Amino acid sequence: MDNRDIVIIGGGPAGLAAAISAYHAGVSDILILERENSLGGILNQCIHNGFGLHKFKEELTGPEYAERYVDQVHELNIEYKLETMVIDITEDKHVIAMNEIEGVIDIKAKTIILAMGCRERPRGALNIPGNRPSGIFTAGTAQKYVNIDGYLPGREVVILGSGDIGLIMARRLTLEGAKVKMVCEILPYSGGLKRNIVQCLDDYDIPLRLSHTITKIHGKERIEAVTVAKVDEFLKPIKETEEYVTCDTLLLSVGLIPENELTRKAGITINPKTQGPIVDSNLETSIPGVYACGNVLHVHDLVDYVSDEASIAGQKAAMFVKNSLISDDKFAVIAGKGVRYTVPSWIIDDSSIAMSIIRFRVDGVYKDHFVTIKLDNEKAYHKQKRILTPGEMEQVMILRKWIDAKPELKTIEILLEED
Amino acid sequence: MEKRQLTCINCPLGCQLEVVIDKGEIVSIENYGCQRGIEYAKKEIANPKRTVTSILPVIGGELPMVSVKTRTDIPKDKISECMHCLKDLKVGAPVKIGDVIVKNIGNTGVDIIATKKVDKKND
Ligand SMILES: Cc1cc2nc3c(=O)[nH]c(=O)nc-3n(C[C@H](O)[C@H](O)[C@H](O)COP(=O)(O)OP(=O)(O)OC[C@H]3O[C@@H](n4cnc5c(N)ncnc54)[C@H](O)[C@@H]3O)c2cc1C
Ligand code: SF4
Numbered sequence: 001m002d003n004r005d006i007v008i009i010g011g012g013p014a015g016l017a018a019a020i021s022a023y024h025a026g027v028s029d030i031l032i033l034e035r036e037n038s039l040g041g042i043l044n045q046c047i048h049n050g051f052g053l054h055k056f057k058e059e060l061t062g063p064e065y066a067e068r069y070v071d072q073v074h075e076l077n078i079e080y081k082l083e084t085m086v087i088d089i090t091e092d093k094h095v096i097a098m099n100e101i102e103g104v105i106d107i108k109a110k111t112i113i114l115a116m117g118c119r120e121r122p123r124g125a126l127n128i129p130g131n132r133p134s135g136i137f138t139a140g141t142a143q144k145y146v147n148i149d150g151y152l153p154g155r156e157v158v159i160l161g162s163g164d165i166g167l168i169m170a171r172r173l174t175l176e177g178a179k180v181k182m183v184c185e186i187l188p189y190s191g192g193l194k195r196n197i198v199q200c201l202d203d204y205d206i207p208l209r210l211s212h213t214i215t216k217i218h219g220k221e222r223i224e225a226v227t228v229a230k231v232d233e234f235l236k237p238i239k240e241t242e243e244y245v246t247c248d249t250l251l252l253s254v255g256l257i258p259e260n261e262l263t264r265k266a267g268i269t270i271n272p273k274t275q276g277p278i279v280d281s282n283l284e285t286s287i288p289g290v291y292a293c294g295n296v297l298h299v300h301d302l303v304d305y306v307s308d309e310a311s312i313a314g315q316k317a318a319m320f321v322k323n324s325l326i327s328d329d330k331f332a333v334i335a336g337k338g339v340r341y342t343v344p345s346w347i348i349d350d351s352s353i354a355m356s357i358i359r360f361r362v363d364g365v366y367k368d369h370f371v372t373i374k375l376d377n378e379k380a381y382h383k384q385k386r387i388l389t390p391g392e393m394e395q396v397m398i399l400r401k402w403i404d405a406k407p408e409l410k411t412i413e414i415l416l417e418e419d
Numbered sequence: 420m421e422k423r424q425l426t427c428i429n430c431p432l433g434c435q436l437e438v439v440i441d442k443g444e445i446v447s448i449e450n451y452g453c454q455r456g457i458e459y460a461k462k463e464i465a466n467p468k469r470t471v472t473s474i475l476p477v478i479g480g481e482l483p484m485v486s487v488k489t490r491t492d493i494p495k496d497k498i499s500e501c502m503h504c505l506k507d508l509k510v511g512a513p514v515k516i517g518d519v520i521v522k523n524i525g526n527t528g529v530d531i532i533a534t535k536k537v538d539k540k541n542d
Contacts, residue, residue, distance in 0.1 A: 047486035047534065049470045061472055063486050063535040067516055147474055150484040175473065175502050194433040198426050199469060203495065386452070387432045 005029035005321045006314075007095045007109040009086045009262070012041020013303050014294025014310040015115035016069035019078050021314030022113075027321050031107065032073070032080035033097050039073065039080065040066030041117055042140070043303065045147045048168055050195070054304035065303060086116075089266045091287060111289040111317040114263060114277065115310065118256040118295035120165075130217035133224075139165040139253035143172070152176050154249025158226050159183040160214050162190035162197075164301070166253025171200035180204070181245055184212040186231055189365060191391035193301070213237060214250070223250055256299045263296070273341035274298040280330050280346035281356040282316040283309065291317050298343050298359070301393055305359070326350050331403070336415025338362050338369070340390070347398055347412060355397045358414060362388045366416055371396060374413040375406050388416065420446070425463050427456040436460045468492035471501050472534070475520065480512035480537040487520055488534050493527040500525040512539045 005027050008015045011034030019030050038044060043051070046062030053059055056068075073080065081099065088096035095107045120138040137145075137153055143165060145151050155178050159166045162185040170180045183201060188211050190197055201208050209228065215237045216227035230241035258276040269286040271278045276297040277285040285292055293313035294306045319325045329349035335342045340363040347356050366388040373381035373396060380402045388394060396414065403409055425436045434456050437449040448460045472488040493501060501524050510520055514537045521531040 044535075047472050047474060047488075049472055049488060059470070061486060061488055061534040064516055067536065147486065148482075148484060150474055150476055175471075175498075193428075194426060194431060195428040197433075198428050202426065203469070203498075386430070389431050392431050 002105065002107045003109075004031050004107055005110045006031070006113060006317050007107055007111075008032045008113045008115055009089070009095065010034065010041065010115035010117055010294070010296070011036075011039040011080055011082075012115060012117050012294065013043055013066065013069060013306050014117070014296070014313075015041070015113070016066075016073055017307040017310035018113045018115055018291075018293055018314035018317070020069065020072050020076065021311035022318040023076050023078060023314075025315045025318035027318040028076075028078075030078050032078065033084045033086050033095070034080060034082050035085040037083050039070045039082070045140075045143045046168075047147045048172075051303050054302065055307060062303075069307070086262060089262050089290075091267055093287075093289060110321050111291065113310075113313050113317055114285070114290065114292040114296050115294050115313075116259040116262065116296045118258045118299050120252070121255045121257055128214055128217055131220055133217065133219040133222050135219070135223035135248055136217070136250045136252070139163070139169045139251045142169055142249075142251050146172055146176060152178060154178060154247075156181065156247045157249045157251060158214070158228075158245055158247040159251045159253060161185065161252060161254035162192045162208060163253040163255060164192045164196050166251060167192045167196040167200040169251055169253070170206050171204060174204045174206065178249075180206050181247060182207045182209050182228070184209045184214060184228055186211065186213040186235055189389070191389075193391070215242065217250065218244075222248060224248070226250060256295070258296045258298065260296060263292070266290070271341060271345065273335075274343065276343075278345045279343065281344045281348045281353075282325070283313040283344065284316065284320075289317075289320050298341070301391070305393070305395075309359075326352065331409055332411045333358060334411055334413040335360065336372075336374075336413045338364070338366060338388075338416030339414050342414055347403075349403070351400060351404065353400060355399050357395055357397060359393055359395045360414055361390055361393055362416060363390065365389050370417045370419065372415050372417050373398065374415070375402055375409055376411060378406075382417070423464070425460055427451065427459045429455045429459055438464060440464060467495040469495050469498060471498055473502065473505055475505065476509045477514065477537050478509050478511050479540055480510075480514070481540045482535075482537045485510055485514050485537045486534045487531050489524065489527070489529045490532050491529055493524070493529050497525050497527050501527070501531075505531070512537050 043062035043066040049059045051060045051065040084099040086097045097105045157180045214226045218225040225246045229237040291313040293310040330346040342360040421440045423438045427434045434452045439446040470492045474484045514533045518533040
């Protein structure tokens with residue numbers, strides 16, 4: 001058995017940033033475990049640009065963004081194992097992993113940082129009637145085929161769901177010579193960024209069919225066509241609007257879910273709204289010394305925020321190892337009206353932290369609403385936003401001076417108000 | 420007179436800008452939520468530009484493909500020409516981030532550069 005101060009599961013942007021910040025916080029006995037054959041996570045397949053605007057003030061592609069962190073990990077000589085799959089973590093912080101050379105490895109960690117990222121909602125979750133012919137992929141799988149393996153999955157494509165990966169793939173496949181016939185979105189609005197709708201669809205005259213879904217898949221061996229229909233306000237397909245659209249490929253871009261099998265098995269409490277672990281403002285989960293960051297915690301739109309969040313997890317894990325965390329007391333953060341969830345769910349009562357970030361998503365489209373923060377029913381913050389949508393992660397700061405002004409404080413609530 | 424609809428991409432409101440153009444000149448812009456919408460419409464009409472990203476096969480590399488991009492953005496109407504120039508192109512390993520793969524693609528004055536490191540395959 002091996003003993004380690006910090007074991008990081010996942011070598012994507014979250015795992016890399018956590019490792020680097022833990023190192024700078026004074027712990028060098030760090031091991032990153034990554035199941036793929038290279039570091040960088042999902043960024044390796046995201047060859048489009050638009051990463052790093054917040055952190056580096058320039059627009060990088062995914063692989064360029066990843067390399068900046070991978071280079072630092074090499075410079076600092078932080079140890080990692082590739083093609084090593086973590087299969088179990090236990091409550092007493094054993095990490096069980098497997099690779100071809102060493103077989104099963106058992107590592108006793110002082111702290112564990114979960115950075116396993118997210119996965120796409122699979123097609124089984126969709127429930128479209130019809131056969132299950134080949135030619136149906138999640139958008140991310142298609143992205144991997146095209147961008148890593150250099151192989152075009154089909155020539156005539158329909159995309160279901162207007163998430164960003166689907167939009168990005170609509171452009172990618174078009175540029176590679178495929179015909180993308182349409183993107184169908186069951187909701188009356190797209191969850192994708194405006195920029196992607198304009199630059200990935202409008203630029204190439206690819207229609208975005210809002211309030212449309214696929215009601216049937218045709219074809220035996222390979223997909224041949226789909227039936228597309230408009231939906232009513234209750235999202236029920238309207239029979240008379242059905243349309244037969246030929247295609248040899250169907251891409252699904254219907255959402256991402258944090259990858260938390262390991263977390264669940266270890267008995268860590270999961271937030272049903274995010275499908276990620278419940279954490280406090282140190283990003284510590286319900287098991288002391290186990291931290292989480294990046295898409296395993298909640299799905300982020302921008303990798304820049306993933307890196308920031310992961311730095312906090314790395315730093316706190318290092319402090320845990322060095323026994324220098326000050327306080328365990330915490331205040332509950334409540335997701336109030338209009339707010340679907342908040343991360344974190346608790347704020348640590350630590351007077352040395354001037355402010356704590358709360359990230360959240362709203363549960364619908366809200367125009368000209370106010371974001372309000374209440375400390376035990378008293379408003380501390382009230383700011384109007386022109387628009388809030390479920391597709392964009394929002395953030396607010398909780399200032400320590402507000403907390404200091406309320407000695408009896410119990411809960412902090414984030415909510416939306418009309419005025 | 421030509422009427423064009425543009426979606427402003429500068430914030431999640433995504434205002435549907437109504438632009439009237441006469442002989443290439445903007446006559447009016449309507450339906451913008453703020454000044455940034457006007458700037459966006461002006462740029463999109465006068466000289467829309469995009470960064471193009473793609474992949475190319477690598478010969479003798481540890482990975483089959485290398486990702487590439489135009490170093491800066493290029494005029495939107497040059498995108499398909501740019502993709503055409505990249506067709507059938509192959510790159511020899513090793514490649515580093517920033518290596519120039521094609522100089523002055525499609526006469527845009529912009530180079531195609533690698534966005535990923537691909538080492539030589541050791542055999
Ligand atoms: C298909 C897809 C496409 C995306 N495209 C974009 C995009 O275009 N733009 C954008 O801003 N964001 C995109 N995202 C979101 C993007 O993933 C995040 O911004 C960022 O990459 C999250 O970083 P991460 O480190 O949390 O997760 P990841 O990058 O997913 O890294 C997690 C790593 O953990 C490893 N891992 C998981 N489980 C185990 C295990 N049991 N053992 C060992 N290793 C394990 C994985 O192999 C992976 O390398 C995309 C996400 C997906 C799923
Ligand atoms: S015009 Fe202003 S308000 Fe409207 S989308 Fe653009 S930036 Fe947003």
